Amino acid sequence: MNKDKVQNVVIVGGGTAGWVSAALLSRVLGKTLNITLVESEQIGTVGVGEATIPPIITINNALGITEKEFINETKATIKLGIEFENWKQQGDSYMHAFGGIGKNFPFCDFYHYWLKAKNLGDTSDFWDFSLNYQAAKHNKFSKSPKIEGTNMPGLTYAYHFDAGMYAQFLRKYSEAKGVKRIEGMVCNVNLNDDNGFVESITLKDGSCIDGDLFIDCTGLAGLLIEKALNTGYVDWSHWLPCDRAMAIPCESVAPITPYTKSIAHDSGWQWRIPLQHRIGNGLVYSSKHMTDDQAKELLLKNLDGKPLAEPKIIPFRTGRRRKQWHKNVVSIGLSSGFLEPLESTSIHLIQTAAIRLIKLFPHQGIKDTEVDEFNRQTKIEIEQIRDFIILHYKVNERDDSKFWRECQRMDIPESLQRKIELFKTTGKLFREQDDLFTEIAWQQVLMGQGIIPEDHNALADALTEQQILDLMQNLKILIDRSVKGMASHEGFINTVSAT
Template identity: 65%
Template structure:
């Protein structure tokens, strides 16, 4: 049902990372034309393990006008140049999904085609020899290069690691300075219009009533509004992504601080290691069909690189998405809208992109079906492309040392992913789909890193002689190695 009344009062239920990211962007863009209220309770905890991000967060922080050094200091943040995947292709093997480009792209033809011909000629070169991000990461180097001087090559592409709880606090201060009203309280009852089914107000345990025209559900996996009140369905993706539990624990910080995330595969899941200034974030994502909580906890605690700082916390989840991210006058953002394991650090990005999409589709004189449909369709495309990228890591493995990995190797996968794999294997071509978060370079790295090598390369490559091809490879490697040598250490960039 559509409404006709102007949308003037936005109510965000739930704080944490999702709530305050949404509030901050809404306040920045729409703060002068709508009233924004955020309701949260200090008694209700947050999942709080989302500490790694991807490069679009740079644009988000810049849109808010945040100072990078002040942000890093407030959130105990560090730089992230990519994600190192260890034991995913096979035990003992590793590769990195490094941000940014690889080598030098030519018109109509990406660099990996040139690398592949060079390799087929018997030359033993590593694809990541030509990644500035990778070489800087493994040498613990960083400086915010926009480009490499004297060349037409881009510089370092980066994101952040940070304490998600501190980021939420930082954005809370920002939001309140922009006029967002925060109300402390727990929802006792949700008032629903009997005719339209729209939510009209929240009744808090202290008797306060919070009325709104549009509500944003940031209540995490409980989904108080989108799930429990509106009974919005859920699309389960467990048959493609069998991990359904995580155990998280912080440990003492290690130095020098590595500017990349580590993802370490185990017999029934994988472990993350995220270096912050004041501690290291650790967790293990696993399948409860293959490991008990005790087995997973032992695997995690035996593979920390510092002393544990807390008791491990178990987080159950079901991978999938809400059938409608926007239903009636409720928009779900964050874990209330769905869950994808943090393998590619997309959780915080999905919050930011949903908040951005809501602003683009924000209703004016009433909530219109067309806005809801546009928002939901874009949300589905975005999360399904990310889903396929994550499934790729599991499906394209040569591991057969455990029932978990054999199940992953043998499972059926979405047609959208199967077609992409086959095209790359046959021709070396990979194309970025409409609204695909991940670039061609990202797909190339994971496909090659997981052992899927093209059987062919683009015809353009044959325009170079063997000598010219060798000179291209030599010159690029020399340029990248020289640039990395001149970079300062990552620790030197961090605020003191």
């Protein structure tokens, strides 16, 4: 017997992070592990993570959760992308739409052909060739895997859903697979005197819970990873200046749109996430440029329906833990770091962290090589997402507020600066290895915020001028026809809910 064998896993904290971790671990390793989750209803959760990105469908499939079950249990709606209003200038808007744009060509993305057509006088908008964008703006949805009569893929989608309901749903799922839930508040974290590992946690009622591996899902508090182990934090607030969020739900209004909205204001931005039963709203802002009272007034003034609660303030500091896995504690969710929800990555980062832990699970004792690899992969992942979020702030053209002017002037990571300059001067764009965001995602934000390349790829010159213009016209007709044949988004949701 290996005395170091990891058999008892203790998840500290519930919410989305805790129950996603419990669900995935119990699904894959439940027969070999004793999994305990400790949470306190007195503490509660942040509970504003209501928008996701397409990989959530893969996770639900891995857990054996059907779409019908998921939509009904979480009051979910469809998400086809994120519309950004006022980010370039006041009154402008564009969408980071999921899925492809135009037609795939070998070694040369469609936007190079679009750039050439534009230079030839074609007046089509780039998003005219996005099936997702056109469906989103017409409130349509279809699960067809391809555009009819072609090999071009259909819609790529994710969901908006109630994060509290999702956590409760995954709690039932996890407990059915043997996860033991304990209600209680942690009052002490007990460390081993020799190696500094966490041996146990003591609850307020005096009970003690031992574990071999602890997963810290205590949110921004970082109860184990930071308060007990003093792991340290890398601060990114010089790149991402917002440090507060204010969240409030309001009554739903028709139609229920199949996309998220991100609306830039003078000192931050507002999210709008439509669910079946309500709309999730929030304001992310800089306390150096806006007071809480000003934020509250601005948010309440810009709701579509009647408020359903009092605004909830969430202070935060953007950045990451120096190590997401330290000793025998793995931090998942907000305990591992914070990136504002501009691109709906919070729940995705929970899922990838849990999957990474499963792939590197230390069943025969915790080894430095596994810990180091976990931290290396996590660092790359979160820094790539960080750069994509910084991009939105840096390349704005607004001159109407001090906040946005400061964002234009700020120094940015060299990795991001290099990508912007290459795209601007040559039109070339390369996806970093394992980058969450595709070249098409980068294209949409770069061009949506005003960076139009000065050149196009030479491969686009393989088509004659007439072939280029015909291509644009035919693709636009194809996409328009496909969208007209789709059912309404609300019709799809109602059909799923009724069956």
